[in-house]
Amino acid sequence: MEYQIKTIGVLTSGGDAPGMNAAIRAVTRAAISNNIRVKAIYRGYKGLMEDEVKEFTTQDVSDIIHRGGTILKTARSEEFRTPEGRKRAYETLQKEQIDALIVIGGDGSFTGARLLAQEYNVPVIGLPGTIDNDLWGTDTTIGYDTALNTIVECVDKLRDTATSHERVFLVEVMGRDAGFLTLSAAIAAGAEAAIIPERTPVVEQIEAAIGHGRRKHKNSSIVLVQEHAIEGGVQRVAQLIEEVHPEYGTRVTILGHLQRGGSPSAYDRILASRLGCAAIQALLDEQRSVMIGLENDEIVYVPLSRAIQQKKAIKDDKWQALQVLSI
């Protein structure tokens, strides 16, 4: 007899991202409309290990599509990285009679999900939820578009004060080890340059950034700096600029966790809704250990192993566009 999924668990894990609530809503409603029960797991893998579980009805996900953050809360769990932690998690799945797990998160969350699937033969589906957009196999991730718009809005505001002074404004942008947010925000905000880890050497990027501003006889420049592009971060970039060009004053803005907040954009709400529905369909199609992605506006199933292990590349035309447009 075919293995039938009667109950799913859903959790959010890692850094929250705008649109996670829309994904929770879609997963819940798509499951219930297919006669599958939904058990919501709070605080990510921590809550899974500690049995913080509540059955959801369609009403539990009412009025959340427009909210940032995650109603399920989230966490980064060291214990779940250990075999003992995953054993505890599996015991909760058994106790709660959860047949399959949907994990909304980034690559750290998927690494844990994959191990749980391998060790205990649990069907697991991943939904890409991270502002970093650093998962291979999907054009974009839930939260990326909203974060990008937030960054651009902040840089637009900075421009007002920047044009009134002779300074280099350095803006630190999140992204863990990826520069997608930084590069795209630099293009959209019309910044002089982006300093990202994928393009080295960073010191040359800094020199070029200053050069761009000077060539334009501009009073001021705006440079976006990926948080981990260089050891010492954006403060180190400021120091390097002032050492070489003492005539420039630098000002540093760290956008920080502002970038993860706010109501999700329409794009992220639609993306999360589509991926959430597709996650339930994937389970019904007997897909296991896959991430649901979007490629050329089509839903794709990407093996979790590939989503985690393959490195998504920065589009060279975007990098070139920034160089050309900032001359």
Ligand code: F6P
């Ligand atoms: O992965 C999302 C992200 O916001 C990264 O861009 C950032 O490096 C990290 O999380 C920050 O994590 P935390 O909220 O745990 O400080």
